[in-house]
Amino acid sequence: MQIPFFLFPGLACTQRLFSPQREGLSDICRVIVPDWVEPLPKEDLRTFARRWGESVFVKYFSQNDNHPKAFNPSDGCFVGGLSFGGMCAPYIGEFLEEHGIKVLACFNLATIQGGSQIPTISRLLWQSINMLPFGGWKFLQLLCFVSLKLRGKHYSMPRRETYLQLLESPARRCHRVLQMISHWRDIPQNYTFPQIHIHGKHDVLLPLSKLDQTDIFILNAGHLLTLTRIDEVNDILRTEIVKFIS
Secondary structure (H helix, E strand, O other), X not given: OOOXXXXXXXXXXXXXXXXXXXXXXXXXXXXXXXXOOOOOOOOOHHHHHHHHHHHHHHHHOOOEOOEOOOOOHHHOEEEEEEOHHHXXXXXXXXXXXXXXXXXXXXXXXXXXXXXXXXXXXXXXHHHHHOOOHHHXXXXXXXXXXXXXXXXXXXXXXXXXXXXXXXXXXXXXXXXXXXXXXXXXXXXXXXXXXXXXEXXXXXXXXXXXXXXXXXXXXXXXXXXXXXXXXXXXXXHHHXXXXXXXXX
C-alpha cells in the first residue's frame, strides 16, 4: 500500500485544486484531500487545524470495522497544503505525530510560516471585509458567476477553475476561515518533521517578501501555483518525496 500524502486546500478551494497532484504523483504516493471540517464559532486556527488532524487520524489510521483498510501508522505519511491549508498542515502534522503517526515531511504551498508574517494592511483589510454579511463572499460569488457567464470561455484553465471553486465554496465557511486567519498571530515554529516550502514570486495574497526565504523553492507563479505551474510543482514534490521513501 502506498504512503498517503494528505493535502489540505485553501480558503475557498475544493478538492479539485489538487487534481494535478493526485494524478501526477500516483505512482509514488497516494494523494488524499481530506474531507472538510466545519469551523466552530470563534475557533482559533491551531485548534481548528488539530481537529482537522483528528478527523484524518480517525478515518485513515484507526483500525475499526468502518475502516478495515486504514493505513499502517508505522509507514508514516506526508502532509501539506496550499494557502490556508498550508497554514493548517504543520499543526495537523504535529497532531498526527502526537498520536503515533510518523510525518515524513510537510509541504507548504503558497502559504506563510506563521501568523506574524501576515502584512498589517492585509490583516486590517480582511477584518474590515469580514464585518460585511458572510465577509462579502456572496457578493464575490455573484461577481464570479457573472464574469464566467460573460467571459468564461476566454479564460485560462487556472482562472476559470478559481472562479468555479469560489462559487462552490459555502459563504459561511469562508467567513469563519477569514476570521481565523485575521486573528492568527503565531510566530513560525520548528517541528520534528522537515518542512518544504514552495512559493510563487508573484503571489500578491501572501507575498514572498514576508517569508524567511531560506530553503524555499521559488517559482515564477502567483498564488494558485498547483494549477498554473503543474509540472514544476509536481517535479519538486516528486524529488522531495523520493528522498524520504527511497
